[in-house]
Amino acid sequence: MNDNTTPPYRPDFAVQNGQVVPYADATVSIMAPGLTFASTVFEGMRAYWNAEHEQLYILHLHDHLERLQFSMRVIELDNPPTTADFTAQVIACLQANDLREDCYIRVQAYVDDWGEIIATGPVGSSVVCRKRARVEAFTTGKHFAVSSWRRNAEDASPPRIKATANYLNSRLAGLEAKRIGSDGAIILNRDGTVSEGPGGCLFIVREGQLITPPVTAGILESITRRTLLVLAKDMGLDAVERDVGRTELYLAEECLYCGTGQEIVPILSVDGKQIGDGQPAPLTRRLQQSYDDIVRCRNEAYKSWLTPVYAKDGE
Ligand SMILES: Cc1ncc(COP(=O)(O)O)c(C=O)c1O
Structure with a gap:
């Protein structure tokens, strides 16, 4: 795992269009409407490391991904990934990078390739995660x-x-x-x-x-x-x-x-x-x-807000 705490952030792996790939291989077309006409929506999430539990917890994963579904619906993307798809991809991305400290996750959906302002596909998606400590x-x-x-x-x-x-x-x-x-x-x-x-x-x-x-x-x-x-x-x-x-x-x-x-x-x-x-x-x-x-999962009453990333014996 490289040290990606300062810009430019370069994690080892990203998820693009559902596949875990080396970060450097995750690219988009320079004429993608996601870039040329800002036809991109995204989410930013945090995951927190609990050393005692040896577990990484994603905060409000479902809520963020549901908000992304709403954003994708408003900008009219063709058959974008579902919340279940993105849930699996976010977990796969964190695991691929073996992140075991506080981190930040960005999920994006965009119109890829080359197209007009009103192009609704082909839809590309990505998940990127990196270490991110609490702000001072x-x-x-x-x-x-x-x-x-x-x-x-x-x-x-x-x-x-x-x-x-x-x-x-x-x-x-x-x-x-x-x-x-x-x-x-x-x-x-x-x-x-x-x-x-x-x-x-x-x-x-x-x-x-x-x-x-x-x-x-x-x-x-x-x-x-x-x-x-x-x-x-x-x-x-x-x-x-x-x-x-x-x-x-x-x-x-x-x-x-x-x-x-x-x-x-x-x-x-x-x-x-x-x-x-x-x-x-x-x-x-x-x-x-x-x-x-x-x-950090120190309050059991709110455990349902957290999604654990790593499988534990007996769980
Ligand atoms: C413009 C704007 N408002 C509000 C928020 C806070 O939203 P959330 O608490 O869902 O991260 C964010 C950050 O993500 C933002 O970019």
Whole structure:
């Protein structure tokens, strides 16, 4: 296994069109509509290593693959792989690379070969996985700024689909954030309320209540966001989905960024205005702790959210 923790990431094996192949052999046509017209949808998942169990657990595999089915249906791909197909391929990919630490998995479906904007096939697919440790900001937090870019709208390039096309908007916001010296961007929708960040959703806390923009605010229906809403309920916390105004970010006692890759990142300031005391805050920390126990299979009650990768004797 090579060290693929820093870019460029090069795992030993990938899965392409259902077959495990050396990573270098997994290629697409330079005229594929997946590339020329962004006719590509994808998923990003994490798997967590539990050293005591000697097991790798994929978090919310089924939910991610069902969201991919939805994305593929919206962009109209011909006879794409099923959730059962992709489930087997994700496990095969992790096993082929013998990954035994925290990692990230990307599953893609695209129009391959050479075709028009409206080509619906031939459909290509791929699964790629690599080591990926927790982001440092999980512990330290990040400073965010509201972007001058607006979120792509539901009636133009719907954020609910996890399509590569939507990530141009994310890229522009991310580049601007970097240019102005911020760690991350918060993107407003056309109505001027908060949607999400380039690769994650947002929660604020006001008077002890967790608040996150609704699924109609121009967001990806984030699985981490949904997880946090379930967790909040199970922890007896008050949580609501409602529109969030820009200046509410400044009033918030706590603010956090969440998504598969980032997990849960405390937001320390927005637009240079300190959130709370400018340190990772208590409720965010509680959610992080609970999340960490769940994803590493230390909390039996949520075991059904995890898919083990390696076969164990007697199981
Ligand atoms: C634009 C965007 N929003 C939200 C999320 C969070 O979604 P999830 O929690 O399903 O990973 C992501 C990341 O995957 C994303 O790219």
